[in-house]
Amino acid sequence: MKFLSSISMTILAASAAFTTCAQEYPGNAPVMAVVPFAAGGPTDKVAREVTAIMSKHLKAQIVIENVGGAGGTIGARKVASARNDGHTVLIHHIGMSTAPALYRKLGFDPLEDFEMVGEIADVPMVLLGNKNLPPQDFKELLPYIQSNASNLFMANAGIGSASHLCGLLFMSAIGKQLGTVPYKGTAPALTDLIGGQVNLMCDQTTNVSGQIKAGVVKPYIAMQSARIDAFRDIPAASEQGLPGIEVKIWHAMYAPKGTPADVVAKLSAALQAAVEDPSFRKKMEDLGAQAATADRATPSSLRKHLSNEINKWTPVIRAAGVYAD
Ligand code: ASP
Numbered sequence: 001m002k003f004l005s006s007i008s009m010t011i012l013a014a015s016a017a018f019t020t021c022a023q024e025y026p027g028n029a030p031v032m033a034v035v036p037f038a039a040g041g042p043t044d045k046v047a048r049e050v051t052a053i054m055s056k057h058l059k060a061q062i063v064i065e066n067v068g069g070a071g072g073t074i075g076a077r078k079v080a081s082a083r084n085d086g087h088t089v090l091i092h093h094i095g096m097s098t099a100p101a102l103y104r105k106l107g108f109d110p111l112e113d114f115e116m117v118g119e120i121a122d123v124p125m126v127l128l129g130n131k132n133l134p135p136q137d138f139k140e141l142l143p144y145i146q147s148n149a150s151n152l153f154m155a156n157a158g159i160g161s162a163s164h165l166c167g168l169l170f171m172s173a174i175g176k177q178l179g180t181v182p183y184k185g186t187a188p189a190l191t192d193l194i195g196g197q198v199n200l201m202c203d204q205t206t207n208v209s210g211q212i213k214a215g216v217v218k219p220y221i222a223m224q225s226a227r228i229d230a231f232r233d234i235p236a237a238s239e240q241g242l243p244g245i246e247v248k249i250w251h252a253m254y255a256p257k258g259t260p261a262d263v264v265a266k267l268s269a270a271l272q273a274a275v276e277d278p279s280f281r282k283k284m285e286d287l288g289a290q291a292a293t294a295d296r297a298t299p300s301s302l303r304k305h306l307s308n309e310i311n312k313w314t315p316v317i318r319a320a321g322v323y324a325d
Contacts, residue, residue, distance in 0.1 A: 026060035036075025038185030068184030071160030097309030118297035166202030205288030
């Protein structure tokens with residue numbers, strides 16, 4: 001009896017130690033970072049760069065899982081219902097703020113169903129054409145679109161993706177509707193743009209800077225009012241008669257609702273260290289993007305930003321009458 005109780009005491013003590021160990025985040029288990037778009041695309045590239053640095057600070061392996069489709073909403077939904085133990089996070093973009101207005105059956109609330117971790121980077125967008133598209137510059141592109149609209153197709157990463165929103169803005173600015181082709185991300189869309197299966201696409205510079213520099217795609221305009229520092233030779237939309245166009249894509253990290261506050265704080269601290277890391281800042285700069293500052297890589301900053309962006313985009317999308325089921 002004495003012997004038995006000493007065994008059970010030992011088991012109790014061992015299991016208490018095990019529990020303490022298991023609770024010490026991150027422990028030995030890897031963190032799964034869900035990217036809601038295809039591998040090799042812009043969200044994926046930013047995610048891989050930032051998590052490589054974060055994992056050193058967090059002392060945990062961070063693995064990327066690409067869950068593309070439906071403009072990023074499938075991956076986001078997966079994280080909203082994942083275990084809230086800090087071993088699953090989401091790395092998304094502006095789509096978190098546009099999805100609530102675009103999707104009638106979204107299945108999650110970006111502000112209510114996630115813990116905010118922090119912002120990661122801002123990325124500009126460029127309107128690109130297939131290399132063999134006849135117009136050499138934007139001045140030639142406009143009349144070409146006017147007379148060939150029914151034969152031109154714009155690629156995007158699904159409803160609510162950055163490329164979709166950017167394409168909508170472009171088509172409404174020029175008053176012409178083109179055919180659209182949705183992909184699971186702009187990595188596969190870019191392959192088809194280069195192959196000529198589609199003619200035009202808006203994309204983040206983080207995805208297309210190599211192809212622009214190599215001359216395998218034609219960059220027509222930067223989708224903003226000022227030129228992009230890393231691509232000074234691409235004219236800004238405002239210089240080409242499209243003054244209202246201003247598309248700035250932002251990436252951020254989220255954890256499922258209920259992820260313990262100390263775990264979110266550890267994730268956010270690792271994110272803050274990563275965005276301030278000179279190699280990450282330089283990498284973003286080279287790709288035409290800008291890393292967030294540490295004060296933006298925080299839960300409070302992201303909550304404020306996400307809520308402002310939802311308030312900004314919801315009326316625009318409602319007025320445009322665009323939606324998906
Ligand atoms: N660039 C994509 C978009 O249009 C997202 C991606 O593939 O990462 O939203």
